[in-house]
Structure formats: C-alpha cells, structure tokens
Amino acid sequence: MKVLISAYACEPEKGSEPGVGWNTVTHVAEHHQLWVLTRANNRPSIELALKSNPLPTVTFVYYDLPKWSVWWKRGGSGIQVYYYLWQIGIMPLARRLQQEIGFDLVHHVTFVRYWNPCFLALLPVPLLWGPVGGGESTPGDFHNGFSLRGRTMEAGRNMARWLGERDPFVRMTAAKSRLSLATTPQTAACLDRIGCKNYEVMSQCALNLEEMNLLWSDRPVLAQGERVIFLSLGNLLHWKGVHLALSALKQSGLRNVEFLIVGSGPERGRLEELTQRFGLTGMVVFCGRLSRREALQKIKSCHVLVHPSLHDSGSFVCLESMAAGKPVICLNHGGPSSIVTPETGIKIVPTDELQTIKDLAKAMVCLTKNNALRERMGQHARSRVIKEFTWERKAEQFHQHYLAVTQTSS
Structure with a gap:
C-alpha cells in the first residue's frame, strides 16, 4: 500500500512527538511503502x-516555511501558528506527490490536536487521523493551585480549543477522516462533538525493544x-502537577526518601520556592533538563514515578517507568489513566485539590513502606508494556486500520 504520512515532528533517538513520528515511520515501513512529509530541520x-x-x-x-516566519515558533502559542501555516505550505507539494504517485491512504501522525x-x-484519498489528543481538561478546582x-x-x-472546534477546516477534517483515533475517551467525546463519524480510542504511546531492554538492564536493588x-520527569509546566507532588510529600511526613525532579520550564522558580517553604530542601533535587539517555538512567535509578499530570493525552514517562519495572502514582484522568492499571500503580481520583494531595501522600507512604507491593507492581508494569505497548504491536494496529479504511473506501 502507498501511504502519505504527515509527521511534522520526526527524529530518531528522541522521545515524545519526534519519537512518535520516527517510530511510526520505521515500523509501519515494514508493511507499506511510505512517503513522509516532515520538517526540513529534521533532515540532518x-x-x-x-x-x-x-x-x-520510505x-x-x-519542507519548511520561509525563514522570515521562524519567529512564529517562539513560545507555545507561536509554534501552533507556525504549524498551522506549515500544513498549508505543504499542500502544493502534497498535491504534486498525489498526482505522481497516487496514494492509497493519508495518515496524519504528529502534532495532532483535535x-x-x-x-x-x-x-x-482516505484519511486516517491520529491518534488525536487534546480533549483532556483540568478537573475540578485545580485551577486555584x-x-x-x-x-x-x-x-x-480553553479559548484555543473553543475557536478550533469552530474552525471550518477542523470540521472539514473531522467530516473527511475515514477513521479518527483518539488518545483518550475525553478526546473521543470531543471528536464526536465536531462531527467525526468513525473513531476509536488508541494510545499514541509505545516503546521500541532497544529502549525497553536499556531500561530493564542493571536494575538497582533497594538495600x-x-x-x-x-x-518526576517532564517539562516544568503548571499542568504537570509537580506542585501537587511536593504538597503531598510534605503532608506524607516521610523523611528517608529522595524526590528527583527532572526537567526545566517556567514553573521551576515557583517549585523551588515551595520546596523551601515546605522544608523539603534535603529531600528534593532539581536535576534540570537532561538528554534522553540521561533521563532514562534516572528512571532506572528511581523506585517510584510520581506523575500527577492534570491533562496529559499520553505520557511516555509512565510507559518508560513501567518498562523499567517501576510502579506509577498518577491521577485517574487523561492518558496516564489508560496506561496505568491497579496492578501497575496507584491511580488517584482527582475529586478536588486538597483530597488529591491527601491521596497522593497516602500512595507515597504506601509504596515507601511496602517493598513487596512496590516490586510486584513493577513486575506487572513491565509485563503490561511488553504485551500492550511495543512499536511492533502499534505498527500492526496501524496496518489493520489501513486495511479497514481502504476497504471501506473501495
């Protein structure tokens, strides 16, 4: 099958969106002939x-926009404008390719917000859209924190989502997509609202075998x-919920523990202030931004991932930690909720901020004091990743979707 893939983010040896693009291409290429539209700065x-x-x-x-437009990429909102324009810019190229090759299917892979x-x-050409994310919202009264x-x-x-749902081109995409894949049930509900007729829930997250073996080798034993x-690993943004984890650590009363915070971002100063105010400076270590290899080493060296993110569509760090045999403490909300099970971690129902902090603290105490439970959850976590979240399995799922979409259109 001849497939045109849109992968704005696509780079080897990277995680998150670039990793999704690269791994989708390299594994789907075992089944199909691919033409991949991506950014020129990914070329080297x-x-x-x-x-x-x-x-x-493959x-x-x-393709890249003219140099004068690069300033749009500064800041979170600017890069979305740049990406919107990039998609418009690739259309003449895509039409020429379609005339020359005659694709059987188009698959839009990365930077996919509903x-x-x-x-x-x-x-x-029939369109497979996704996995699409972005339908998750911060629950309850958490904005107050x-x-x-x-x-x-x-x-x-919220304003961008409201405007996007009313964009006629978004509605056109929803109407024309033969199948849309939603990362979470929340996003699936949004797809239904904007006019998608055929959609399924499918996580965008997976790991390749090399990464899984790296994470499992030389596992430390707790003496x-x-x-x-x-x-905690990720960009230090307000919705990542690291402030909830710090509050929970204070409330837990634990002393013989260490809390590593890996990442950088605009919330770091505030989080450092909270650490000092809570009297946690002897336990909390801000590691800053690390390379992917260094970050994976931190995952290997820890015992528990604490990831109380408030609106993640996916969460590769949960998957990576599970592959390393680490239990996960997360919220029963968004992408992490579909990855973590009661056998592989502790999911906190985000009713309100104060109760969530209490429940996070209880979970931290539980997994600190119960070594057997922590080890058992870690073993189940790795088994779940091996069974459900490899790129080989993901490629096979895409292959089946390709067949279904093209058979429906014929």
Missing part, C-alpha cells in the same frame, strides 16, 4: 540515522535502610 538527524539503518520503503520529503485541522484531508501564569495559559488553551527515590 534523519539522514544520519539512515546511513546505518536504511529504510528502502521516501522522506522535507482542534487543529489536517489540510491533507483535501486530497482525494496554579500560578497566575498557569491560570492565564489554561484560559488561553535495607536505603532511601526510596521518587521521580
């Missing part, structure tokens, strides 16, 4: 990787009396 890393691992069934097609359109839907910047960002996000190490 892609061509370097292809020297050692060629992909004979043709990368690079309120952003896919202009490739204008091609006379945000900084002023955080509350402003949340208001901006008697040794500190339990909690880890």
Whole structure:
C-alpha cells in the first residue's frame, strides 16, 4: 500500500512527538511503502540515522516555511501558528506527490490536536487521523493551585480549543477522516462533538525493544535502610502537577526518601520556592533538563514515578517507568489513566485539590513502606508494556486500520 504520512515532528533517538513520528515511520515501513512529509530541520538527524539503518520503503520529503516566519515558533502559542501555516505550505507539494504517485491512504501522525485541522484531508484519498489528543481538561478546582501564569495559559488553551472546534477546516477534517483515533475517551467525546463519524480510542504511546531492554538492564536493588527515590520527569509546566507532588510529600511526613525532579520550564522558580517553604530542601533535587539517555538512567535509578499530570493525552514517562519495572502514582484522568492499571500503580481520583494531595501522600507512604507491593507492581508494569505497548504491536494496529479504511473506501 502507498501511504502519505504527515509527521511534522520526526527524529530518531528522541522521545515524545519526534519519537512518535520516527517510530511510526520505521515500523509501519515494514508493511507499506511510505512517503513522509516532515520538517526540513529534521533532515540532518534523519539522514544520519539512515546511513546505518536504511529504510528502502520510505521516501522522506522535507519542507519548511520561509525563514522570515521562524519567529512564529517562539513560545507555545507561536509554534501552533507556525504549524498551522506549515500544513498549508505543504499542500502544493502534497498535491504534486498525489498526482505522481497516487496514494492509497493519508495518515496524519504528529502534532495532532483535535482542534487543529489536517489540510491533507483535501486530497482525494482516505484519511486516517491520529491518534488525536487534546480533549483532556483540568478537573475540578485545580485551577486555584496554579500560578497566575498557569491560570492565564489554561484560559488561553480553553479559548484555543473553543475557536478550533469552530474552525471550518477542523470540521472539514473531522467530516473527511475515514477513521479518527483518539488518545483518550475525553478526546473521543470531543471528536464526536465536531462531527467525526468513525473513531476509536488508541494510545499514541509505545516503546521500541532497544529502549525497553536499556531500561530493564542493571536494575538497582533497594538495600535495607536505603532511601526510596521518587521521580518526576517532564517539562516544568503548571499542568504537570509537580506542585501537587511536593504538597503531598510534605503532608506524607516521610523523611528517608529522595524526590528527583527532572526537567526545566517556567514553573521551576515557583517549585523551588515551595520546596523551601515546605522544608523539603534535603529531600528534593532539581536535576534540570537532561538528554534522553540521561533521563532514562534516572528512571532506572528511581523506585517510584510520581506523575500527577492534570491533562496529559499520553505520557511516555509512565510507559518508560513501567518498562523499567517501576510502579506509577498518577491521577485517574487523561492518558496516564489508560496506561496505568491497579496492578501497575496507584491511580488517584482527582475529586478536588486538597483530597488529591491527601491521596497522593497516602500512595507515597504506601509504596515507601511496602517493598513487596512496590516490586510486584513493577513486575506487572513491565509485563503490561511488553504485551500492550511495543512499536511492533502499534505498527500492526496501524496496518489493520489501513486495511479497514481502504476497504471501506473501495
């Protein structure tokens, strides 16, 4: 099957969106012939990787907007404008490719928010849209715990979603997509609201075998009396919920523990202030931004991941921690909720902020004091990743969706 893939973010040896793009391409290429539209600044890393691992069934097609438009990429909102314009810019190229090749299917893979359109839907080819995210919202009264910047960002996000749902090109994408894949039930409800007729829930997250083996090798064994190490890993943004984890650590009364915070972002200063105010400076370590390899090493060295994110569509860090045999403490909300099970971690129902902090503290105490439970959850966590979240399995799922979509259109 000849497939045109839109993968704005697509780079080897990366996590998150770039990793989704690269791994989707490299694994789906085992089943189909692919043409991949991606950014020109991804070209050096892609061509370097292809020297050692060629992909004979893949043709990368690079495009970037003119240099004068680069300033749009500054800041979170600016990059969304840049991406919108990038999608418009690739259309003449996509139409030319369609005339020359005649694709059987278009698959839009990365930077997929349900309120952003896919202009490739204008091609006379069946569209597989997603996995699509972004339908998750901050629950309850949690906005009260945000900084002023955080509350402003949340208001901006809500406005962007409201406007996006009314964008005629978003509605066009929803109507034309033969199948839409939603990362969570919350996003599926949003897809239904904007006019998608056929959609399924499917996580965007998976790991390749090399990463899984790296995370499992040389696992540390907790010696008697040794500190339990909690880890939070990700951009330090208001909605990542690290302030909830710090409040829970204070309330837990735990002392013989360490809490590593890996990442950088605009909330770091506020989190450092909370650490000092709560008297946690001896337990909390801010590690800053690390390379992917260094971050994976931190996951290997910890004992529990604490990830109380308030509106994640996916959460690769949960998957990576589970692959390393670490139980996860998260909220029963959004993407992490569909990855973590009661056998692999502790999910907190986010009723309100105070109760959630209490429940997070109880979970931290439980997994600190119960070594057997922590080990058992870790074993179940790794087994779940191996069974459900490999890129090989994800590629097979995409393959089946491709067949279903093209058979429906014929």
